[in-house]
Amino acid sequence: MRALLTSKWTKVVVFLVCLMPLGSLGWRALHNDLSANPIEFITHATGDWTLRFLLITLAITPFRKILRLPDLIRFRRMLGLFAFFYACLHFTTYIWLDKFFDLAEMWKDVAKRRFITVGFTAFVLLIPLAITSTTAWIRRLGGRRWQQLHRLIYISAICGVIHYYWLVKSAVIRPLAYATILAVLLLWRIAAKYWPPPQPASVELPPKPQRAQA
Amino acid sequence: MLIRKAPDLTYADVTPKSLYLDRRKFLRGMGIAGAVALASTRLWNLASPRARALAATKFSGLIKSPFSTTEKQNTYDDVTHYNNFYEFGVDKSDPSKNAGKFLTSPWSVSVEGEVKNPRKFSLDDILKLAPLEERIYRHRCVEAWSIVVPWIGFSFSALVKAVDPTPKAQYVAFESYYDPKQMPWGKYAGIDFPYVEGLRLDEAMNPLALLCVGMYGESLPNQDGAPLRMVLPWKYGFKSAKSLVKIRFTEKQPPTTWNRMASNEYGFYANVNPKVDHPRWSQAKERRLGEFLKRETLMFNGYGDQVASMYNGMDLRKNY
Numbered sequence A: 001m002r003a004l005l006t007s008k009w010t011k012v013v014v015f016l017v018c019l020m021p022l023g024s025l026g027w028r029a030l031h032n033d034l035s036a037n038p039i040e041f042i043t044h045a046t047g048d049w050t051l052r053f054l055l056i057t058l059a060i061t062p063f064r065k066i067l068r069l070p071d072l073i074r075f076r077r078m079l080g081l082f083a084f085f086y087a088c089l090h091f092t093t094y095i096w097l098d099k100f101f102d103l104a105e106m107w108k109d110v111a112k113r114r115f116i117t118v119g120f121t122a123f124v125l126l127i128p129l130a131i132t133s134t135t136a137w138i139r140r141l142g143g144r145r146w147q148q149l150h151r152l153i154y155i156s157a158i159c160g161v162i163h164y165y166w167l168v169k170s171a172v173i174r175p176l177a178y179a180t181i182l183a184v185l186l187l188w189r190i191a192a193k194y195w196p197p198p199q200p201a202s203v204e205l206p207p208k209p210q211r212a213q214a
Numbered sequence B: 001m002l003i004r005k006a007p008d009l010t011y012a013d014v015t016p017k018s019l020y021l022d023r024r025k026f027l028r029g030m031g032i033a034g035a036v037a038l039a040s041t042r043l044w045n046l047a048s049p050r051a052r053a054l055a056a057t058k059f060s061g062l063i064k065s066p067f068s069t070t071e072k073q074n075t076y077d078d079v080t081h082y083n084n085f086y087e088f089g090v091d092k093s094d095p096s097k098n099a100g101k102f103l104t105s106p107w108s109v110s111v112e113g114e115v116k117n118p119r120k121f122s123l124d125d126i127l128k129l130a131p132l133e134e135r136i137y138r139h140r141c142v143e144a145w146s147i148v149v150p151w152i153g154f155s156f157s158a159l160v161k162a163v164d165p166t167p168k169a170q171y172v173a174f175e176s177y178y179d180p181k182q183m184p185w186g187k188y189a190g191i192d193f194p195y196v197e198g199l200r201l202d203e204a205m206n207p208l209a210l211l212c213v214g215m216y217g218e219s220l221p222n223q224d225g226a227p228l229r230m231v232l233p234w235k236y237g238f239k240s241a242k243s244l245v246k247i248r249f250t251e252k253q254p255p256t257t258w259n260r261m262a263s264n265e266y267g268f269y270a271n272v273n274p275k276v277d278h279p280r281w282s283q284a285k286e287r288r289l290g291e292f293l294k295r296e297t298l299m300f301n302g303y304g305d306q307v308a309s310m311y312n313g314m315d316l317r318k319n320y
Helices: A002-006 A008-018 A020-030 A038-066 A070-098 A103-112 A114-131 A135-141 A143-150 A152-167 A173-194 B017-028 B031-047 B049-054 B076-081 B094-098 B123-129 B157-163 B184-188 B201-205 B257-261 B304-311
Strands: B108-113 B119-122 B133-140 B145-155 B171-176 B196-200 B210-215 B229-231 B244-250 B285-288
Touching: A002 A008, A002 A070, A008 A020, A008 A070, A020 A038, A020 A070, A038 A070, A038 A152, A038 A173, A070 A114, A103 A114, A114 A143, A114 A152, A135 A143, A143 A152, A152 A173, B076 B145, B119 B123, B123 B157, B123 B210, B133 B229, B145 B157, B157 B201, B171 B201, B196 B201, B201 B304
Parallel strands: B108 B244, B145 B285
Antiparallel strands: B108 B119, B133 B145, B145 B210, B171 B196, B171 B244, B210 B229
């Protein structure tokens, strides 16, 4: 398992898999299969995948601990950046295909419509995280400060789920499913902080270079 | 942009149903194979009444309505694959996938309440009430998209006259069919069923209010509200209830589904109005399916000449 997780090729495969939602949109576009309202279809697909990648990113730490697979950390930055990538596509669809780059109109939306206010917040909060995702930035900020900054992902994910919840007309089941998963991932963190599980001596690993964890 | 549909594709380019169905004639022409195919079709019809409900009836001799728009119609494909019909699922693509087996024959609609002649109409009774017209209407959804559809039907007023409302009748409530067995997706829709919509009696009597039995020259597909629905082109689409089983004349304003669900978002009137936004989105513009740029939304969806006088003196901001 360890060899698989640390293999260079696994990273390449995961990268390609993360591109599949975009590939699917491209394929559908080529085959005229984006429904009667392609812009809405693209908006919903990119929004959905942003939320999914945020949740997957947030699931890395719990899975590392629960499954005792610390090497999963190798994928966290990439998954987080994919969340940002799909968020960018989602935002671009909105600003381009919905607002046609009418910035005044966009700001009116952001100020007036709470689901856009909260969605815009979720997006903006991801920007500093994407910028400081490099190793150089971790060094520059120092592990602790970097880690504190990157806790913004919690707020971004919460805002993202609320954005979805406020957007639907009546079918709240899907946004509530995202909310439930997010709640579990966040509650796990609280539980792990205040009630850390006893570490059996046998699985203790030799000390490794300090890596930031969020 | 790849997402654009081929702009030169119009409804005329869609394979006509007659040609499409000719596949069967072709089979029949294949001698024995044809006979077998034909026999099995017949058997299937006997065994399953649902199969009959799936076949579309063609309407002929339709009167061309002066209310029709000359705007470009949306494709049959768009109008049958992009639907809000929450009983069959909440995604736009769900009704076309899930409504296929919906049993719409035999069908009856009960007209009751404050009327002198309450009665149950079969679909055939309905078709005898008035000559069928083709009316090409703009249809504007509260979600800010729109389509142009050649509906088939006649003014709802013909039914009103047949049942003769009492002087007490002030409103009409329209109730849609609901059967959790045929519509198991309804459980997850987040709204209460059966779906109920309503009109003031004068609105229901407006000649534009269409009692609709078909579109594109044939009977309504299930996902578009078969076999009988309302079409109210000056109101947001959700007012036009589908698959009607009950029409009730009442003294008081009937409680309506979306209004009960969120009265601040969906008013009883729900007249198309670009100046009154939905609390969560603007109603100033709309996306006509098949078009890239958004277009301006028109007051009363462009039907002001026919309907504006019904709302004289009313504050349309309050009565949204």
